[in-house]
Amino acid sequence: MTIKEIQEEIVDEFSMFDDWMQRYEYMIDLGKSLPLIDEQYKTDDNIIKGCQSKVWVHADLEGDILSFTADSDAIITKGIIAILIRVYSGQHPKDILDADTNFIDEIGLKEHLSPTRANGLVSMIKQIKMYAIAYQTQIK
Amino acid sequence: MQKTTLDIQAIRKDFPILSRTVNGQPLVYLDNAATSQTPKQVLDAIVDYYSGYNANIHRGVHTLSQEATDKYEQARATIQHHFNAKFAHEVIFTAGTTHGINLVANGFSSLLKKGDEVIVSALEHHSNIVPWQMLCERTGAVLKVIPMNLNGELEMDAYYELLSNKTKLVFCNHVSNALGTVNPIKEIINAAHKVGAAVLIDGAQAAPHIKADVQELDVDFYVVSAHKMCGPTGAGMLYGKEEWLNKLPPYQGGGEMIAEVTFEKTTYADLPHKFEAGTPNICGGIAFGAALDYMNAIGFDAIAAYEHELLEYATAQLLTVDGLKIYGTAANKTSVISFNVGSIHPYDIGSILDKLGIAVRTGHHCAQPIMDFYGIPGTVRASFSFYNTMEEVDVLVAGVKRAVAMLQ
The missing domain is CATH 3.90.1150.10 (Aspartate Aminotransferase, domain 1)
Structure with missing residues (x-):
């Protein structure tokens, strides 16, 4: 699936929820259930420190496909990470660079991606894009 | 009930x-410890200023400038009386607590030498740690820390052991922003004075709850922010004892803070203007005074x-x-x-x-x-x-x- 298709699928899933409670419960479930990163990659090199919560990101390139694993010490942050990983992981670096995060607005989680929230998520997306730039040059 | x-x-x-x-x-x-909300009495003061007598102060001969100057200096007097400062010129308007701390830390750059010691408490906000670390880097002074216990109280025995004739400055908050602990500042000040050290108390978290009397405390510097006590952001007070404020060099150069300027030499204005370079936050200062009036009316x-x-x-x-x-x-x-x-x-x-x-x-x-x-x-x-x-x-x-x- 393309990034756009995955984003539409997520927007579709979230449209079934009636209120914020259900959205948050879903994210908390995502945050709880997914093993997101191999412990060996939870290193200081991979850490993004926010004032509020920490995020770890690790990237792997196989062929021309870039995959991500990530984690956070806060569960809601982790739930959003799970959604972002679903969107960005397993894609071509160029497609990752071209993608936007507007779908986050549509699923009602905009506030968590605010730069002022200092939860590491904005920096995480920046980091994902940096990896995509770096690996794109490798592929060439 | x-x-x-x-x-x-x-x-x-x-x-x-x-x-x-x-x-x-x-x-x-x-989230009142981060910033307090603003009552309409203070909002009115802000609107009155901009709609009635907005003008630059201390220099105009025209009526608006005179009115603005009078109100600004009245606010200084209100702040002076609230904190019981001996003189109005011991009250320096600042942009807030962080500004006040930096002003003092900067001034002490020329008064400290290598090997001098400064003491800070373990309960401090970053704004009462970092300026002193920077001061120590500039001067070669050594930063010592008063430890805390699990209840969030300072270990006063350890404090007494840190004090010596090398100690030149002690910094501590009156109330911890993270935990709410009220520190025994009177005891901290008295002990510091016995070894000849000056004391700066960060009153940002105390001022909304406790009316500090700077003369009774015998504190050398006391700093607060207006926005934590029903006032506007971008306004605050540095109280300094006259003798200390006279010893410290100016922080920023500019208009307002000079007596006479030639290209050869500038002489500085007297207190408090020496530390108030440039056009100040006039409205903020006046609204700060209105906030104190509001809180004092409640008591x-x-x-x-x-x-x-x-x-x-x-x-x-x-x-x-x-x-x-x-x-x-x-x-x-x-x-x-x-x-x-x-x-x-x-x-x-x-x-x-x-x-x-x-x-x-x-x-x-x-x-x-x-x-x-x-x-x-x-x-x-x-x-x-x-x-x-x-x-x-x-x-x-x-x-x-x-x-x-x-x-x-």
Whole structure:
């Protein structure tokens, strides 16, 4: 699936929820259930420190496909990470660079991606894009 | 049942913001230690200034300038009397607490030498740590730290051992922003003076709750921010004893702070103008005065007594939440409760409380050394003001219970 298709699928899933409670419960479930990163990659090199919560990101390139694993010490942050990983992981670096995060607005989680929230998520997306730039040059 | 004689509902009507909703819920504002809300009496002062007599001060011969100057200097006098400073010129208008601390730290650059020691407490906000670290880097002075115990109180025995004739400066907050501990500053000041050291007290968190008397405390410097005590952001006070303010060199150069300028030499203005370069935050200073008038009309004793009631009730109610742990259990504390529930991350609780219209602070509260001491990433901090109600405490406790049920 393309990034756009995955984003539409997520927007579709979230449209079934009636209120914020259900959205948050879903994210908390995502945050709880997914093993997101191999412990060996939870290193200081991979850490993004926010004032509020920490995020770890690790990237792997196989062929021309870039995959991500990530984690956070806060569960809601982790739930959003799970959604972002679903969107960005397993894609071509160029497609990752071209993608936007507007779908986050549509699923009602905009506030968590605010730069002022200092939860590491904005920096995480920046980091994902940096990896995509770096690996794109490798592929060439 | 609440004992206060204050009419809290009438007080709440003074604060327009308290009647708004957040995420479809009535706002429950419990982030007062970060910034307090503004009553209409202060808002009126701001509007009156800009709609009635906005002008630059201390230099115009025209009527508006004179009126603005009079109001600004009246505000200085109000602040002087509130903190019981001996002279009005010991009150320096600043942009806030951080500005005041930096002004003093910068001034001491020329007064310290290598090997001198400065003492800071373990309970400080980053703004009362970093400027002194920078000062030590510039001068070669050594920074020493008064340790704290698990209750969030300073280890005074250790403080006495740190003091020596090498000690030149001691910095401590009156009240800890992260934990609410009221520090024994009178004892800290007296002991520092015995070895000839100067003391700066960061009063940012104390000023909304405790009326400090700088002469009675015999403190050398006392700094506050207006926005924590019903005033506007970008305004604050540095109190300094006249003798110390005369010893310190100017912080910034510019207009207002000079007596005479030629290209060969400039002579500086007298206090307080020596430290007030450029056009100041005139409106902010005047509104700061209006905020003090507002709070004094209610009365600091009544405010402190009611906030203590809120603290006791909130503490008891929060402790009914399974697994809730309060950080900062000093015998003497202001109406601040820092807590975590089990291993739930404070960000998660704060995010859900926000959805319920409840504003709290989460994170390390710009006091990372304290969080490191407890080995936690941060806390949820609820801080109460005199316009909060017992019903709002109930909303908070119900919100925390709901968040915990979702997150566990």
